[in-house]
Amino acid sequence: MPSFHHFSAVQGVEDDNMNIICMGDRTIGPSVAWDLVQAFLATTSSHAERHVRRLAKVASLEAGKI
Numbered sequence: 001m002p003s004f005h006h007f008s009a010v011q012g013v014e015d016d017n018m019n020i021i022c023m024g025d026r027t028i029g030p031s032v033a034w035d036l037v038q039a040f041l042a043t044t045s046s047h048a049e050r051h052v053r054r055l056a057k058v059a060s061l062e063a064g065k066i
Helices: 005-016 028-042 049-062
Strands: none
Touching: 005 049, 028 049
């Protein structure tokens, strides 16, 4: 059964096109870390309209347009 961490790694990529994953070495064991990396690398962005709009808003904020 996937854990909350697994869900977060997959959803971050699917919804927000996340391209980096961070894990705490004192809270994530080696086998869980390996599972998260595999899930992260196997996931692609959904390109759903609502996610694209959100990413465009973030880009506008970063560019100082909003």
